[in-house]
Amino acid sequence: MSQTFPSCSASVPSPISIPISNVSLQNSATSRGLVISIGTPPQNLALATNLRVNNTYVFNRTGVCTDDTTAQCIQEHGGGFEKSSSTTWSQFSTYISSETVISTTGDQYGSDTLTFGGQNLSTYPIGLPLKENDLILDDLFDNSLGLGSNSTFLTALSNLGLIASRSFSIFWGLTGTNGNTDGSLIVGGLDSAKMSGSSLTGPISPQNNDAVSLWTDSCGTGLFVTVKDISLNFPNGSTPSILGGNFTQGLSMCIDPAYPGITLPPNTGPILKEMIGAPVEHSGTDEAGDNNVPFYNSDVFLASDVYQGDLTFTFESGLQIAVTNDQLVVPVWEINPNGIAVQNNETLRKILINPLGWPVLNVQPILGQTFLTAAYLSVNYDSNEFTIANVNVTETSNIVAIVPSGTCIPQPTISTSPSGSNTTITATSTSLAPGAIAGIVIGIVVILAILGIGLFFFLRRRRTQHQPAYLAEPKATTNPQAYPADSKYKGYAGELPADDYRRELSGHAVLTPELPPMQDFRMAQELPT
Secondary structure (H helix, E strand, O other), X not given: OOOOXXXXXXXXXXXXXXXXXEEEOOOOOEEEEEEEEEOOOOEEEEEEEEOOOXXXXXXXXXXXXXXXXXXXXXXXXXXXXXXXXXXXXEEOOOOOOOOOOOOOOOOEEEEXXXXXXXXXXXXXXXXXXXXXXXXXXXXOOOEEEEXXXXXXHHHHHHHOOOOOOOEEEEEOOEOOOOOOEOEEEEEOEEEHHHEEEEEEEEEOOOOOHHHHOOOOOOOOOOOEEXXXXXXXXXXXXXXXXXXXXXXXXXXXXXXXXXXXXXXOOHHHHHHHHHHHOOOEOOOOOOOEOHHHOOOOOOOEEEOOOOOOOEEEEEEOOOOEEEEOHHHHEEEOEEEOOOOOEEOOOOOEEEEOEOOOXXXXXXXXXXXXXXXXXXXXXXXXXXXXXXXXXXXXXXXXXXXXXXXXXXXXXXXXXXXXXXXXXXXXXXXXXXXXXXXXXXXXXXXXXXXXXXXXXXXXXXXXXXXXXXOOHHHOOOOOOOOOOOOXXXXXXXXXXXXXXXXXXXXXXXXXXXXXXXXXXXXXXXXXXXXXX
8 A cells, every 4th residue: 555654753652563463482493473472481372363352361282172182272273371480470369351251260360471572571461361161161162462452462552652553554464375475463553564555444343242142143343344245256357255145235255364264154155155166074183284274164076176266355445365376275174183184185285264164154254364365454443443444465564653643754873661560461572672772872972082182192192293393381390100010000101190181081072871761550450441
């Protein structure tokens, strides 16, 4: 999206960029998600961008997996966090969850250091789901960074002055058959270089607590869009609709970055199968996809007969976003007992529409990660709006901050951490404080002054050597001052007497202040309610 942005004021912090990539886990496997580590020493994890929850949840290495090996469990959840291996883990004795419909009995909660995008939050609250049949276990596919409207993460960063607004933007990246492209989560801003063409902006609907579960008629993220048509784009140029005239007022769909694929209403299944053919029978774990994207109940097709076109969504505003075939149709992968995703059958492919004709009524259709390979999503809770646009896949970035007045380009200045007093979260940044920068600048000035003085004496000495004898100063008739034997100046002549006006720079002229100590920021509550 070619657009000119004004410069931000000096007080606006730069957005924080967190990569979305394949993260190396403890068992030598990889899992795709936000590149985040927890604990001391850091434990690498892949976290989902989950708008259905407000808190951050990570599984341990068993992950409440009943039928899987430990290695499979670690891979499926995006890594396992072991609190006993972290020296900074602190368990909560009591806890008030901001997810009111989730029973926390039997689960554990505590705090630890969260490291992401060059930043650290210490004493950051974290939930550890531990018990069977917990709602959160049913609907958390992976470790999750809670980005709901009452997000602990966004609130902490905003209170600390590390972001200009409670906003974020997502490009999931590419994970299909033509290779990988890393995505990113931009917190407090967006990457305008990743946006192309026109966009669609809508209000964020109230997030129904009952919609923490995916399998409801509500949208747990609050990001509703109205789709006027969904069409197949065959290589021969035909573009038949799979809605079949069933949704004359448009199809309401929910954008959910934590969900791996796309779901459609049951009555679209027969139409779609008639157009692309029937799936084949397949036995296997069906729990992993290209680069560990889970596919669950998606149908399997022979690679020789699978659909070869794209899938285009036309929205109420007229915006069109097409998911390309290499992101929609992917190889069938499975997680072996060692937790490694392997392709057992190269003759099979999956279409990431889940499920085709699944006989469950009144379930909100979802646009998940597969859709976000083609769409750029920006969410701003402060203005209660979200925006989608076609994604521009490029290595170029143009990070802009989201502020109350709109968007702006942050100035290349170093912002200080705010002097807070009411938070249990401590932010640590690798940036230099302004005092340190001032010290560096003054130090450079002093060095230039010293060089200038040296040049002065050199030229003066040279001038004296070549000037007429009558202009030369009389030679000293006394010996240089001798310092006591125990003096720290032993061996040095007194080039400048104490009262000479040509003084060397005094000791206090060079200011090199240390970085100010990080202040302790304390929250009134461990988690917002």
